[in-house]
Amino acid sequence: MDKAFFVESIGGDIGVIYFDLPHEKINKLSTPVMDELSQLLDDIRKQSAWKAVIFASRKPGIFIAGADIKEIEDVSDAEQGYRLACRGQAVFQKVADLPYLTVAAIDGACLGGGLEFALACRFRVVSDHEKTSLGLPETKLGIIPGFGGTQRLPKVVGLPKALEMITSGSTVDGPKAYKIGLADEMAHSANLLDKAVQLVRHVQKFGSKKYLRRRGTRGPLKWLERTPGLREIMFSQARKAVLKLSKGQYPAPLKAIVAIQAGANAIFPARAYEKEARIIGELIPSPICKNLIHLFYLTEAAKKDNGLALGTLAPPAKPLQRVGVLGAGVMGGGIAWLLAHKDVFVQLKDIQEKALQTGLAHAADLFEKRLKQRRMTADAFKRAMLRIRATLDYNAFHSLDAVIEAVVEDMKIKKAVLRDVEKSVSPQAIIASNTSSLSISEMASALRFPERFGGFHFFNPVHRMPLIEVIYGKQTSPETLVALMDFARKLGKTPVPVKDGPGFLVNRLLVPYMNEAALILQEGGAEAAALDEMVAEFGMPMGPLTLIDEIGIDVGYKVIDILYHQLGERMKPAQLVFDVYSAGWLGKKSGQGFYVNHGSRPTLNQGLEALIEKTRLALNLKPKRIPSEDAFDRMILPMINEGARCLEEGIVRHAGDADLAMVFGTGFPAFRGGLLRYADSRGVAALVDRLHYLRQNYGDRFRPCAYLERLKTENKGFYELAKERAHASAV
Amino acid sequence: MNQISERLAVIEGVRTPFAKAGGELKDLAAQDLGQVAFSEALSRSGIAAKEIDEVIVGCVGQPAEAMNIARVIALYCGLDQQVPAVTVHRNCASGMESITSGWEKIRAGQARIVLAGGAESMSNLPLLYGREMTALFADLSRSKSLLQTLKVLSRFRLRFLKPIIGVQLGLTDPVSGMIMGDTAEVLAREFHISRQDQDAYALESHQKACAAAPRLKEEIVPVPLPPKYTQVLTKDMGPRDNQSMEALQKLKPFFDRHNGTVTVGNACPITDGAAAVVLMSESQARDMGLAPLGYVRAYAYAGLDPARMGLGPVYATHKMLRSTGFRLKDFDLVEVNEAFAAQVLACEKAFGSESFSKEHLGLLGSLGSLDMRKVNVNGGAIALGHPVGTTGTRLVLTLLKELGRRGLQHGLATLCVGGGQGAALHLEKI
DSSP states (O other): OOOOEEEEEETTTEEEEEEOOTTOSSOEEOHHHHHHHHHHHHHHHTOTTOSEEEEEEOSTTEEEOEEOHHHHHHOOSHHHHHHHHHHHHHHHHHHHTOSSEEEEEEOSEEETHHHHHHHHSSEEEEEOOTTOEEEOGGGGGTOOOOSSHHHHHHHHHOHHHHHHHHHHTOEEEHHHHHHTTSSSEEEOGGGHHHHHHHHHHHHHHHOSHHHHTTOSOOSTHHHHHHSHHHHHHHHHHHHHHHHHHHTTOOHHHHHHHHHHHHHHHOSSHHHHHHHHHHHHHHHTTSHHHHHHHHHHHHHHHHTTOOSSSTTOOOOOOOOOOEEEEEOOHHHHHHHHHHHHHTTOEEEEEOSOHHHHHHHHHHHHHHHHHHHHTTSSOHHHHHHHHHTEEEESSOTTGGGOSEEEEOOOSOHHHHHHHHHHHHHHSOTTOEEEEOOSSSOHHHHHTTOSOGGGEEEEEEOSSTTTOOEEEEEEOSSOOHHHHHHHHHHHHHTTOEEEEEESOTTTTHHHHHHHHHHHHHHHHHTTOSOHHHHHHHHHHHTOSSOHHHHHHHHOHHHHHHHHHHHHHHHOGGGOOOHHHHHHHHTTOOBGGGTBSSEEOOSSSOEEOTTHHHHHHHHHHHHTOOOOOOOHHHHHHHHHHHHHHHHHHHHHTTSSSSHHHHHHHHHHHHOOOGGGTSHHHHHHHHOHHHHHHHHHHHHHHHOGGGOOOHHHHHHHHHTOOHHHHHHHHHHHHHO | OOTTSOOEEEEEEEEOOOEETTSTTTTSOHHHHHHHHHHHHHHHHTOOGGGOOEEEEEOSSOOTTSSSHHHHHHHHTTOOTTSOEEEEOBTBTHHHHHHHHHHHHHHTTSOSEEEEEEEEEGGGOOEEOOHHHHHHHHHHHHOOSHHHHHHHHTTOOGGGGOOEEHHHHHTBOTTTOOBHHHHHHHHHHHTTOOHHHHHHHHHHHHHHHHHHHHHHGGGBOOEEOTTTOOOEEOSOSOOOTTOOHHHHHHSOOSSSTTTOOOOSSSBOOBEEEEEEEEEEEHHHHHHTTOOOSEEEEEEEEEEOOGGGGGGHHHHHHHHHHHHHOOOGGGOSEEEEOOSBHHHHHHHHHHHHOHHHIIIIIOOSSOOOOOOGGGBOTTOOHHHHOBOTTTHHHHHHHHHHHHHHHHTOOEEEEEEEETTTEEEEEEEEOO
């Protein structure tokens, strides 16, 4: 291997060690790198001329991005994980034991193992560059910092801050790092090394008191932290905060607290390091860790995905800087907000002044929330709002790079609007529809140049949902798809390319989930709350009935009905959904649906029981209890079955697309790695058998699709097949 | 001199609605209004931002936080950092100066495409501390000991806090010492213009502007209103449907309380608003296959007695016609800025007066009478308002649009300038 560390010296008595991993854009800590570092540390220990050593990076925007995730992924037993951590701890202990001053000069990302390395140095200087970020995000991957991070961070920033940073995995920028004492000095990138030298000279002359004073907890909390009994309050509060967020489904943050606690109470620090290594050893082989790493890879791939068939290269798309939004109101206003927020110039057009007002007010409202949270200045607020031009005509549309249509979900109206738009825009402009259920290919038939047209499906509420389904119809050109994928990323969203088809991907999968819950309810199989609780326990952010309330019963019914007409009997709307809709209960927006939404938390709609009774009578059904595992599988397995159909029809390219979309579009539990990864974990063969069982007992709609049957015969999982295909296409 | 060169093509233009200072637009600074108008003009022209060679903005009361407001507006509009920008100031004609300066740059080969216009927020003109208070602040910052500080503070008198009103200062000509309204009173006296005539003229301005509202919408880009953005301003707020002679006659003279005739009703209100146009040479427009709104064929600026600045249109028009050989009566439509009713009516009389022409312009006969049926057909500044840096651009925009609607060819846009100047532009539709 080419070497990764380069040694220089300043003024004879200060050594500078640059980390510059060959053939990589980033610096990361792999086993060979750790070996080289270890050897280097042994060598420089003997450098008697040196009084200090400064560690820096030659990668722009990166100090050390962290440990090599590939290595973590490959660890399959606790002992192996434990040894990996011990090895890291030992190398970093060598850094801490160097017989002279050590300074980490951090300019760029300093994450995970990178920060643990920096913490092993005596001092840290940071740049105020926007790319500088420091943090220990290990818990986001289902593990804990294992190279001494849980031990050293509390010593530097104090217990409360360390608990918060490690359990949440959050990062801080340069100025914040300096403020909380994580960094001892701050400078501009260009002066960073000078600053580090200055720090060394200061310490040589006056000692390190000036810097050590800034470390640890400040203020009255310091006494709490120092008193053994009272210190426990901090841990129990941290635990509570974690449980509130993770609902007990993510063990890593809790384990991190255990490791930190061990360090805080340790008489022999070495024991606490040992504990840290043991804990990470246990966590590394866990399915949750592997699932989170799996999602991490999918997310990273989405950052570069051009949306075309895997392995297809495409030239970079022209950035879309001036974009029209058709149809104001809340949806259009939300889109306009996002665009303006991301520095895009917007023409927000509607036919009614009133709708423009609603849209603008909604956008302003979203900005104002950020203003109140101090995430934005008053001037930036005004600047962003002034990027939105409100208009009732198409006068300025010919200068736009793209137009996003968000008018009412009606094919006739959409086609008419698209025809108008095409007359007003330049021939190069991209046109996209934010439809959630109408056919992109059919809409395209209204256009003279359909190749410039595609779907751009935001999820509601736009400002919170991280997914955009980028839909390509029969005639959508690769250039259009690539441009829309890029644009979604510019907006800070995760794009998933989806071929045009009924309900696209996410809605198509959610419809049987919601509909089946209503069917179970009308059969008298379970209580509404029990159904929702069941899936909440599974990890879904909301149950199917809460979800349909949230969407609106009218909209939900309409979407189920559309899919029923296009996909047939298996999507037939439950009578109960129609009856709830007919009763005038529209869900959250009207105050009641399956639940009543008054006050802080929804309560069960008291009238629902009677309505179910009526529906059941009308359908001539006898109430029958349904075993809860049957009820659960009736809701979840049709999603998998439908996901398999989407793969079969080429709606998505591979299982990863579906999993990414489900996690980001519906909040499908990340610790399960996505819907199809969950299917693999249960075993496809077992699922097929289960579906046959459901088919015999509850109806033909559960019949497993051909794709699933094939997986079963070939004895494969979704991902094994995906891997084989990727391999085949690479060959 | 002007007529031999190629005409200036005005490709596209747009403005914000106008609203009285302290009204709907008060929470938007001049650069904010400018951003809306300039970016929209550029968008409507369909010309790519990277094609712009220069941005020129007229602004009279330049905000302290946006020095060289043109540059600020250019960057807010998302123009490339490499595009230079300059702010121009010819008082009330600044919005015209931006256009004629642009033309000169194009003629000199310094630019191909220019984004020009005006931006003004008279709501945001500051109140100033007086000399004494300013000196006190300066000394305070210089004092080194508590004793010294106390000594400085002891000089403080309550009257130091009386602010100097920026707007009032701006509307006063420092040479003659007269506020603009007083110059209008001078003209009313010298040309024998009665209060009755002034009020009748003002009423007509409102009636014409109200009738023109649907047409004026074509040149207006709606502006969402901070701080809540729950409202979008789509039309000018000045014109009053219910304006009447009775209401106008009830008003007291504002400038000369005893013998005056000029009231706030027959003068233009101080106003917020911005306007922008996209400019290039006629041949450039032809090469790019664009259909301009119209052309500027000639222009002139002229100076005169600051105390009679209201007659500026007569001097400037005369100067322009002398160089082009065109005649006043051959203009199909005329926009004369209505700083004051008395001032427009004085111009009408001066244009038609042989003795005035002889005495002041050195002519044998009059310039020809101004047909008032052709003047300000969509109302004027008395109803619409007069954001000083912007009006010059608005006159050009409004006139070109109206020539187009009526299928007419020649237009005269002219205005009087505080400090004693006049500006005149000869516009052509085809």
